[in-house]
Structures are given as C-alpha cells and as structure tokens.
Amino acid sequence: MTTTSRSQKALFLALNIVLLVLFVFPLFMILVNSFKDRVDIVRSPLSLPAEWSFKNYSEAYTTMGFTSALLNSLLITIVAVILILIFSSSFAFFLVRWKWRMNNVILMMLIASMIIPFQAIMIPFVSLFGNLHMLNSKWSLIYFYLGFGISLSTFMYHGFVKGVPKEMDEAALIDGAGKVRLFTQIIFPILKPITTTIAILNVLWIWNDFLLPSLVLVSPEDRTLPLSTFYFFGKYTSNYGVAMAALVFSMIPVVIFYIVMQRQIIRGVVEGAVK
Amino acid sequence: MYNEKTFSSKLKVFMIFGFVPLFAFITVIVIPFLIGIFMTFTNWNGSSSSFDFMGLSNYTAAFSDPVFWTSMWTTLKYVLITLVLTNVVAFALALLVTSGLKGQNFFRAGFFTPNLIGGIILGFVWQFIFSRVMTYAGTQLDWGFLSASWLGDPDKALWALIVVGVWQNAGYMMLIYVAGLGGISDSLLEAASLDGAKFWRQLFSVKIPLMVPAFTISLFLTLQRSFMVYDTNLSLTKGGPFRSTELIAMHVYNEAFVYQNFGPGQAKAFILFAVVAFIAIMQVSMMKKVEVEA
Numbered sequence: 037m038t039t040t041s042r043s044q045k046a047l048f049l050a051l052n053i054v055l056l057v058l059f060v061f062p063l064f065m066i067l068v069n070s071f072k073d074r075v076d077i078v079r080s081p082l083s084l085p086a087e088w089s090f091k092n093y094s095e096a097y098t099t100m101g102f103t104s105a106l107l108n109s110l111l112i113t114i115v116a117v118i119l120i121l122i123f124s125s126s127f128a129f130f131l132v133r134w135k136w137r138m139n140n141v142i143l144m145m146l147i148a149s150m151i152i153p154f155q156a157i158m159i160p161f162v163s164l165f166g167n168l169h170m171l172n173s174k175w176s177l178i179y180f181y182l183g184f185g186i187s188l189s190t191f192m193y194h195g196f197v198k199g200v201p202k203e204m205d206e207a208a209l210i211d212g213a214g215k216v217r218l219f220t221q222i223i224f225p226i227l228k229p230i231t232t233t234i235a236i237l238n239v240l241w242i243w244n245d246f247l248l249p250s251l252v253l254v255s256p257e258d259r260t261l262p263l264s265t266f267y268f269f270g271k272y273t274s275n276y277g278v279a280m281a282a283l284v285f286s287m288i289p290v291v292i293f294y295i296v297m298q299r300q301i302i303r304g305v306v307e308g309a310v311k
Numbered sequence: 312m313y314n315e316k317t318f319s320s321k322l323k324v325f326m327i328f329g330f331v332p333l334f335a336f337i338t339v340i341v342i343p344f345l346i347g348i349f350m351t352f353t354n355w356n357g358s359s360s361s362f363d364f365m366g367l368s369n370y371t372a373a374f375s376d377p378v379f380w381t382s383m384w385t386t387l388k389y390v391l392i393t394l395v396l397t398n399v400v401a402f403a404l405a406l407l408v409t410s411g412l413k414g415q416n417f418f419r420a421g422f423f424t425p426n427l428i429g430g431i432i433l434g435f436v437w438q439f440i441f442s443r444v445m446t447y448a449g450t451q452l453d454w455g456f457l458s459a460s461w462l463g464d465p466d467k468a469l470w471a472l473i474v475v476g477v478w479q480n481a482g483y484m485m486l487i488y489v490a491g492l493g494g495i496s497d498s499l500l501e502a503a504s505l506d507g508a509k510f511w512r513q514l515f516s517v518k519i520p521l522m523v524p525a526f527t528i529s530l531f532l533t534l535q536r537s538f539m540v541y542d543t544n545l546s547l548t549k550g551g552p553f554r555s556t557e558l559i560a561m562h563v564y565n566e567a568f569v570y571q572n573f574g575p576g577q578a579k580a581f582i583l584f585a586v587v588a589f590i591a592i593m594q595v596s597m598m599k600k601v602e603v604e605a
Contacts, residue, residue, distance in 0.1 A: 135313075244428065
C-alpha cells in the first residue's frame with residue numbers, strides 16, 4: 037500500500053503483535069507448565085515455574101515411549117511419502133503421455149474420489165482389511181497411505197507434467213534412452229518444484245494423522261506419535277506436568293521441521309491449496 | 312513415440328508406470344467404497360459369511376435415530392459458526408501481514424504454527440487451557456463466564472470446539488488470502504487511492520471483489536475440514552458432556568466401532584458424505600457465478 041502513514045503502521049504492528057501473542061499463548065502455556073510440579077500447576081497455571089525442573093520430561097519420555105513412537109512416525113512418514121512421490125509422479129506421466137481411453141477414465145476416477153471423506157469408507161475399510169489380516173502392521177499402514185495419497189498427488193503432478201514440452205521426451209528417446217530412463221533422468225528432475233510441494237503436503241498429513249493409524253495399529257510398540265500421545269493422556273489426565281511434557285515432546289519434531297523448512301512449507305501449502 | 316502397437320508392449324508400459332498406483336488406489340479406496348454401498352443395504356457385519364438384504368431399512372434406522380439428528384444439527388451449527396469466524400479472522404490476518412511491515416514472514420509463520428501440529432495434540436493443549444488456565448484466570452479476575460470450565464457445560468463446550476477450530480485453521484486460510492491479495496496488481500490499488508479511495512473503500516470495492524477465487528477455495532477447505540473434524544473433538548471433549556459435542560464424524564465412528572451397528576453406521580456415513588458433497592458443490596458453483604460477475 038502506498039499511502040500507509042506512520043501511525044497506521046504503528047497500529048498494524050501493535051495489532052500483529054497482540055494477535056501473535058494470543059495465537060501462541062496456548063502453546064506457551066504448555067511449555068511453561070511442563071516444567072512445574074502438579075501442585076504448582078493447579079495453584080497458579082499462569083505463573084512461571086519457581087524452579088525449572090526437567091523431572092516431568094524424563095518421566096514422560098519413558099512412559100510415553102517417545103523413542104519408539106518417534107521412530108515409528110519417522111519410518112511411516114518417510115517411506116509412505118517416498119512411495120507416494122515415486123508412484124504418483126510416474127502415474128501422472130503415464131496418464132498424460134499415453135492417450136489411451138482408459139487413462140481419461142482413471143483420471144476422472146481419481147478426481148471424483150477426492151470428495152470421499154475417510155469416514156465414508158472407514159467401516160468397510162476396517163472389515164475388509166481386518167478379514168485379510170492386514171491390520172496391525174506398520175507396513176500395511178504405509179500401503180494404505182499410498183492408496184489414500186495417490187489421487188491428490190497424481191492430480192497435482194498431472195497438471196505439471198502437461199506443461200513439460202513433449203520435445204524433451206523426443207530428444208531423449210532419439211538419444212536412445214528407454215522410457216524408464218526418460219522418466220527417471222529427464223522428467224522427474226524437471227518436476228522438482230511440484231515434488232517439494234507434494235512432499236510437504238503429504239508429510240504434514242501423514243505425520244499428524246490420527247484416525248487411520250488408530251484403526252490400523254493395534255500393538256503399543258507400533259504406535260506413532262499422535263497415537264502414543266493419545267494413549268498416554270488417557271492414563272495421565274491428572275498428572276498435568278508429565279502430560280504437558282509429553283505434549284511438548286510430540287510437538288518438538290514438527291517444530292524443528294518447520295524451522296528448517298519454513299519457506300518451502302509455506303510456499304507448498306499455498307500452492308497446494310490454490311491448485 | 313508413444314504408439315505401442317502390440318498388447319504386450321502396452322501391458323509393459325502399464326506395468327511399469329501405472330500398475331502399482333492404480334492397484335493401491337483401487338484396493339484402498341474404490342473397493343471399500345463399493346463394499347460400503349453394499350453394506351448400507353444389508354445386515355452384513357463385515358466378517359460373518361451370511362447376511363440378509365435389508366432394503367432401505369438401514370437408512371430408515373439412521374434417519375429415525377434422534378441422536379443422529381442432534382449430532383447433525385450440532386455439526387451444522389459448529390460448521391457455520393467456524394466457517395464465518397475462521398474466514399473473518401483469516402482475512403484480517405492476511406491484511407495485517409501484507410500491510411508492508413517489517414517482519415511479515417515472521418508473523419505469517421507464527422499464525423501458521425497451529426496447522427503443523429496434529430489435531431489430537433491441539434485438543435489436549437486446549438483441554439488444559441480451558442480446564443486450568445481459563446478457570447484460574449476467571450476466578451482470579453472474578454469473571455463469571457470463565458470461572459467454570461467450558462468443557463463441563465453442554466452449552467459452552469461447543470464454543471470451546473469452535474475456538475479451537477478457528478485458532479487451528481485461521482493461519483492456513485490466511486496463507487490463501489495472502490496469495491489472493493498478492494495477485495491484485497499494485498497499479499489498481501494506486502489508481503483507487505488516487506481516486507481518493509481510503510482503506511475501507513479500497514477493501515470493499517477493489518480487494519474483496521477481486522479475491523472471490525481465494526474465498527471460494529478457502530470456504531471450501533474450511534467447510535470440508537470442519538465437517539470432518541474428529542481428532543480435536545476426541546481429545547478436547549470426547550463428545551461430552553452428555554454427548555452434547557459429539558460431532559457427526561465422531562458419531563459415525565461411535566456407531567460403528569463402539570456400538571457395533573455396522574449397517575446403520577455405514578448408512579449414516581453415506582448420508583454424511585452426501586450432505587458434505589452437496590453443500591460443497593453448491594458452495595463452489597455459487598461462488599463461481601459471483602466470480603464471473605466480478
């Protein structure tokens with residue numbers, strides 16, 4: 037804006053600060069109280085801790101099984117996202133470059149499926165895969181994420197692949213590359229910007245997902261971070277300090293990810309939404 | 312180039328590029344969806360080998376369940392209020408973080424933070440805020456409306472959910488509005504300000520009409536997200552007190568997995584799907600019309 041006056045600027049800045057404080061206040065409260073003992077929290081939840089004790093953290097760490105939950109979440113998210121990227125990019129390449137009639141039908145099916153909410157298929161999903169004994173395994177969960185992630189990711193890649201000139205393909209094929217090499221060495225590298233966006237959207241979704249893993253993962257040792265936080269809270273509702281420390285633990289990884297990848301995350305979310 | 316002649320060469324291309332993703336998509340989404348349709352007309356419990364066709368009785372059972380209607384009504388209230396508040400807040404935030412101040416990226420990042428964290432964790436965060444921090448502040452300041460936890464009061468618990476929903480989503484929608492505002496050319500705004508249009512006039516006569524596409528997307532996303540909310544609902548109120556905040560997604564879950572009513576539960580899930588699809592399509596097509604006029 038060209039005509040913003042000095043006083044207007046000051047007003048905007050003040051508003052910004054007040055709103056930001058309001059926004060992060062709940063998270064700040066959790067952090068502050070995670071260092072206090074139970075009595076302190078109940079007596080004065082708003083005050084800073086008299087002494088900063090890490091006792092809650094050590095207790096939360098062991099009881100919530102943080103290491104195992106973190107490793108499960110990392111394994112599931114990383115493997116599932118890599119599979120989604122590989123298979124949806126190649127699928128989009130296939131759907132764009134081969135003009136078979138079937139390919140249009142597939143694309144329409146992918147688009148139509150995006151309005152189906154998980155709740156609408158959750159009951160048959162559980163009975164089907166329960167009968168096939170595919171529940172209770174991290175690897176099945178990864179496969180399910182691939183299935184649920186294919187439609188949106190393929191759709192986003194589809195728009196991007198269409199923009200890649202066909203001359204690229206022709207040049208590579210004339211140079212003697214096979215179709216697999218053409219895709220892996222020419223096309224996929226060109227798709228890098230959209231790959232980042234798709235990767236980020238899928239990471240945030242899979243990392244934070246609760247309902248699907250809660251239906252699929254039965255054994256405690258398979259639990260992801262949201263799951264272990266949930267079960268931990270069921271037992272620890274009255275022991276606030278430890279519960280707060282557990283919440284901080286479950287937020288740390290994604291906050292680190294955010295600090296490192298902030299620009300790409302914000303850009304990715306915008307691009308993903310506007311598509 | 313791409314004109315494989317023989318069936319075997321076509322099959323080879325398909326096996327390399329299309330088979331795995333198509334197989335995963337069909338097994339994980341399409342087949343359960345078809346089984347789901349089938350379930351709504353039978354009394355199949357998902358695992359036994361025998362079942363009977365029930366006609367529409369699962370749907371009539373769903374429609375005649377008063378708890379379902381209460382839940383649907385609560386959800387509609389929740390969605391409507393969250394939709395309005397989220398987008399008003401998000402739009403205001405977008406105006407603030409694009410007003411040319413220093414440190415805008417910092418503020419954007421801050422407002423977006425809740426979106427990084429999963430709903431289960433956000434619900435627990437706010438459970439603590441509502442039950443401990445707010446009641447403490449309410450008693451200290453002698454503010455009646457805060458002195459008892461909102462989560463224990465059937466009338467206020469829904470508002471607690473709304474607060475969390477708005478807080479969670481406003482930062483996300485803000486980014487969409489920021490992109491929309493960025494798409495408006497500076498020369499238009501300059502022309503408007505030369506014509507003497509002040510802040511509010513510029514806002515209502517230039518910016519908002521030009522941002523209809525951003526509103527379409529953002530309203531659509533808010534609508535979908537708030538209709539389907541499950542995890543914050545679970546960790547914040549568990550649907551209580553007295554099932555007063557059992558939103559429709561949780562109701563469907565409970566019907567199937569807690570009360571084991573698979574047929575009626577699946578019928579309810581399909582009604583939910585139909586309602587969401589209908590409202591979303593209506594919203595987008597109505598907004599598209601406005602877009603053309605603007």
